[in-house]
Amino acid sequence: MIYRNYGKGTERVSVIGFGGMRFADQRNVEACAGLVRSAYEAGITYFDTAPNYGKSEELFGVAFKEMNKTRTERPFYVATKSLRAEPSAIRKDLEQSLRRMNLEYIDFYHVWCVMSLQDYYGRKAKGALQEFERLHQEGLIRHICISSHMKGEEVETVLQDFPFAGVLLGYSAMNFSYREKAVEAAARIGAGVVVMNPLGGGLIPQHADRFDFLRNREDETVVQAGLRFLINDPRISVALVGFSHPQHVQEALLAVQNYQPISPDQIALMQSKIKQGFTELCTGCGYCDHCPEGIPVPRLMDAYNHYLLKGEKQALLDRLNWHWSIGKKDPILQACTQCRLCEEACTQHLPTTDRIIEIADLARS
Ligand code: SF4
Numbered sequence: 320m321i322y323r324n325y326g327k328g329t330e331r332v333s334v335i336g337f338g339g340m341r342f343a344d345q346r347n348v349e350a351c352a353g354l355v356r357s358a359y360e361a362g363i364t365y366f367d368t369a370p371n372y373g374k375s376e377e378l379f380g381v382a383f384k385e386m387n388k389t390r391t392e393r394p395f396y397v398a399t400k401s402l403r404a405e406p407s408a409i410r411k412d413l414e415q416s417l418r419r420m421n422l423e424y425i426d427f428y429h430v431w432c433v434m435s436l437q438d439y440y441g442r443k444a445k446g447a448l449q450e451f452e453r454l455h456q457e458g459l460i461r462h463i464c465i466s467s468h469m470k471g472e473e474v475e476t477v478l479q480d481f482p483f484a485g486v487l488l489g490y491s492a493m494n495f496s497y498r499e500k501a502v503e504a505a506a507r508i509g510a511g512v513v514v515m516n517p518l519g520g521g522l523i524p525q526h527a528d529r530f531d532f533l534r535n536r537e538d539e540t541v542v543q544a545g546l547r548f549l550i551n552d553p554r555i556s557v558a559l560v561g562f563s564h565p566q567h568v569q570e571a572l573l574a575v576q577n578y579q580p581i582s583p584d585q586i587a588l589m590q591s592k593i594k595q596g597f598t599e600l601c602t603g604c605g606y607c608d609h610c611p612e613g614i615p616v617p618r619l620m621d622a623y624n625h626y627l628l629k630g631e632k633q634a635l636l637d638r639l640n641w642h643w644s645i646g647k648k649d650p651i652l653q654a655c656t657q658c659r660l661c662e663e664a665c666t667q668h669l670p671t672t673d674r675i676i677e678i679a680d681l682a683r684s
């Protein structure tokens with residue numbers, strides 16, 4: 320395993336982190352907790368969860384009970400989050416997270432899912448950051464961090480406004496240009512950078528053929544290449560992988576074990592290829608999934624990814640039909656009122672409304 324300092328802090332975190340939102344079957348407590356423990360045994364020391372990733376915090380709690388016995392000699396670090404703006408609600412969130420995870424403090428506590436500067440300043444006006452500072456002074460949280468889906472420039476503004484110890488953001492070989500400024504600003508300020516969706520929300524492994532150019536070596540998979548692209552960037556403290564099965568952990572470990580530095584020329588070549596065609600994809604984060612007309616926007620955008628990647632209308636219709644059970648005559652495809660709410664919520668700032676209209680046209684034609 321490769322370990323890096325988290326920003327300018329002293330914590331040495333594993334460059335691969337355990338993202339706790341993709342457990343295969345949360346009802347199988349022992350399998351999930353076992354997966355966490357085995358990742359720890361293999362050298363992973365950064366564990367990320369959130370209060371509403373199903374039972375994720377409880378599952379980590381079961382694993383941490385055991386891991387706490389060796390924590391002094393083999394430290395591990397826990398990250399979780401609060402969506403709240405009101406101080407009392409933030410405190411309650413934290414107390415519940417601590418209880419669920421059998422912990423006395425949280426290492427990296429995040430102001431969670433800040434979608435816009437307006438959202439950030441709104442939470443700040445309600446006293447959210449002051450409450451985070453109080454919790455820090457009380458020793459209940461070690462570091463105050465922010466998790467955001469804003470554009471790079473906006474993340475930079477926020478990092479300049481408050482001394483966050485680190486930032487959690489979506490960043491991958493697919494969308495790096497969109498958040499490059501944020502990573503740059505964090506590195507300059509000395510904030511830790513943890514990246515989520517390092518494999519583009521599953522699109523990189525699902526379209527291994529299209530992302531084959533990421534591979535620099537014959538003996539590596541596209542998943543390993545995608546992870547190595549991030550490991551190669553010294554500004555990134557942790558790449559979070561949402562593990563479901565032991566083989567996912569093994570593949571991520573192999574990416575680190577056999578990692579060899581990628582030359583700047585090779586990185587530049589990869590970046591130019593990515594820039595040419597892969598910044599417009601939906602990562603499936605689901606934040607736009609609140610359409611007043613009941614349109615399942617992430618599903619339609621997932622199908623649109625297939626259209627973009629394969630360049631054929633039939634790929635879009637097949638994906639809708641066979642994967643999402645949405646036939647081309649389904650009235651939901653024609654229900655958009657163009658209110659643009661989904662677009663405002665889109666973490667990738669995609670033109671979702673235009674795409675939905677285009678999907679409707681393609682389905683009709
Ligand atoms: S623009 Fe269309 S799909 Fe998006 S939220 Fe509004 S009605 Fe729903």
Ligand code: SF4
Binds near residue numbers: 603604608620671
């Ligand atoms: S359209 Fe945007 S917000 Fe919706 S799932 Fe895709 S990336 Fe996320």
